Amino acid sequence: MTSDPIEDLVRKELGRIAPDVDPGEIDRKGDLREECDIDSLDFLNLVTALGKALLLPMPEADYPKMRSYDALVAYLRTSRHAPDSDASPSS
Amino acid sequence: MGEFRMPSLGADMEAGTLVEWLKAPGDRVARGDIVAVVETQKGAIEIEVFEDGLLERTLVGTGTTVPVGTPLAVIRAPGEAAAPTPTPEPEAPAPEPVPRPEPAAPPPASGERLRITPLARRLAEKKGLDEARLRAIAGTGPEGAITLRDLEAPGEAPAEPAAPMTEMRAAIAAAMARSKREIPHYYLAQQVDLTPASAFLAAANADRAPEDRILMGALFLHAVTRAAREYPEFNGHFTDGAFHPSAEIHAAMAVALRGGGLVAPAILDAGACDLASLMARMRDTLGRVRTGRFRARELSEATITVTSLGERGVDTLYGVIQPPQVAIVGFGTPAERPVVRDGTIAAAMTTTVTLAADHRVSDGHRGALFLRAIDRNLQEPEAP
Numbered sequence: 275m276t277s278d279p280i281e282d283l284v285r286k287e288l289g290r291i292a293p294d295v296d297p298g299e300i301d302r303k304g305d306l307r308e309e310c311d312i313d314s315l316d317f318l319n320l321v322t323a324l325g326k327a328l329l330l331p332m333p334e335a336d337y338p339k340m341r342s343y344d345a346l347v348a349y350l351r352t353s354r355h356a357p358d359s360d361a362s363p364s365s
Numbered sequence: 366m367g368e369f370r371m372p373s374l375g376a377d378m379e380a381g382t383l384v385e386w387l388k389a390p391g392d393r394v395a396r397g398d399i400v401a402v403v404e405t406q407k408g409a410i411e412i413e414v415f416e417d418g419l420l421e422r423t424l425v426g427t428g429t430t431v432p433v434g435t436p437l438a439v440i441r442a443p444g445e446a447a448a449p450t451p452t453p454e455p456e457a458p459a460p461e462p463v464p465r466p467e468p469a470a471p472p473p474a475s476g477e478r479l480r481i482t483p484l485a486r487r488l489a490e491k492k493g494l495d496e497a498r499l500r501a502i503a504g505t506g507p508e509g510a511i512t513l514r515d516l517e518a519p520g521e522a523p524a525e526p527a528a529p530m531t532e533m534r535a536a537i538a539a540a541m542a543r544s545k546r547e548i549p550h551y552y553l554a555q556q557v558d559l560t561p562a563s564a565f566l567a568a569a570n571a572d573r574a575p576e577d578r579i580l581m582g583a584l585f586l587h588a589v590t591r592a593a594r595e596y597p598e599f600n601g602h603f604t605d606g607a608f609h610p611s612a613e614i615h616a617a618m619a620v621a622l623r624g625g626g627l628v629a630p631a632i633l634d635a636g637a638c639d640l641a642s643l644m645a646r647m648r649d650t651l652g653r654v655r656t657g658r659f660r661a662r663e664l665s666e667a668t669i670t671v672t673s674l675g676e677r678g679v680d681t682l683y684g685v686i687q688p689p690q691v692a693i694v695g696f697g698t699p700a701e702r703p704v705v706r707d708g709t710i711a712a713a714m715t716t717t718v719t720l721a722a723d724h725r726v727s728d729g730h731r732g733a734l735f736l737r738a739i740d741r742n743l744q745e746p747e748a749p
Contacts, residue, residue, distance in 0.1 A: 292623065293623075294623055294624060307677060308677065311623070313675045313676070313677070314580050314582065314676055315580060315582070315647070315648065315651055318575060318578060318580060319648075319652075321575045322574075322576045325574070325575050326575075326576075331574070332575050333571070334567065334570045334571065334578065335567075335571070
């Protein structure tokens with residue numbers, strides 16, 4: 275586990291979807307779907323779970339901002355603090 | 366009085382292991398109740414009962430591996446008196462006879478091919494039995510084939526099941542080898558413009574919460590079920606030398622498993638689903654694939670298969686038909702590719718849709734019309 279609650283959440287949900295992948299081992303800047311070998315339904319399930327846990331809408335139009343592990347964590351952090359604005363994490 | 370038997374969940378299945386009874390003797394059961402869980406090469410399968418009645422007694426204990434068709438329990442119909450032991454002649458219909466593949470060619474006169482079932486062959490390998498040892502065994506299976514049972518010494522506990530992956534690979538190998546041996550495949554391909562489908566999904570998903578969003582895969586499946594309604598010769602089973610079209614469309618989705626292997630559970634009566642319910646059924650079915658729990662009918666009753674490479678695949682997929690089905694539709698990875706519009710080349714999101722179909726049932730002309738219907742349906746994604 276990490277010291278960051280958002281990262282802990284991402285790791286927990288990734289672990290549900292890809293139990294054979296260690297999030298500590300992946301390339302955090304690489305394409306998340308490639309790194310964790312997840313398909314579009316896995317990704318949708320991940321987005322669904324994260325959105326529910328953090329009360330975020332996770333719009334499809336923002337998927338490009340969630341491409342890598344780091345981008346996803348940054349996106350969640352920014353969106354959480356500015357849920358109504360067009361949160362745009364630096365990538 | 367009926368007997369509840371080990372079902373056949375596909376032409377390649379020979380035996381299953383009873384893992385759990387979910388009903389006990391004396392329990393009432395109703396048609397559709399799940400009464401037992403069986404471990405097969407394809408994972409744990411929940412088995413339903415097909416009649417109402419009382420579970421009088423179980424005939425097979427948990428942990429026991431029995432061949433397909435073996436009675437597992439006796440079910441007493443409502444109002445029927447308790448049966449005297451021993452078991453009366455079964456009156457329940459036997460499970461669908463599994464058509465045995467004919468040998469591809471007559472065996473050579475000398476050095477006749479060793480007849481052994483795939484499961485038995487695996488066990489023989491595990492036990493280190495060479496061909497000479499195997500030839501000394503008098504097989505009790507069809508045409509004297511050596512079966513799993515023949516390799517188990519009397520009194521010996523049933524062999525430990527092989528690792529799940531190996532079992533699954535054996536199941537895939539048996540089904541696909543039978544397919545290539547028996548089914549004269551023909552193949553067609555069509556590049557399909559996904560611009561309208563992508564726009565439709567972007568608009569439809571814009572206001573949806575993640576749990577209600579629709580994936581391109583559901584649109585593909587929907588396009589196929591709509592087309593199969595128009596072209597019934599691609600939906601059904603080829604058994605006993607004839608094609609039997611199916612009134613319902615039970616569309617199987619081929620799913621790659623994490624860690625390897627492949628299963629293709631069906632969405633039962635997918636033809637009656639609109640797009641949103643198809644997506645919900647897809648999510649439910651694929652969720653259960655992950656936990657390795659399907660229902661028996663989801664594996665045995667598929668009438669057509671759809672297979673999709675998803676977003677991280679390659680351009681084109683050439684499917685192998687799952688017997689006794691007669692068609693498989695494949696979708697390559699959607700990507701931007703050049704298309705010609707009004708005489709100029711433009712970049713557009715496209716996929717290559719392929720059809721592998723059974724020449725005993727249909728010809729390329731009808732296959733082409735079927736593929737074009739799928740194409741047309743994807744150009745009108747909002748149609749019911």
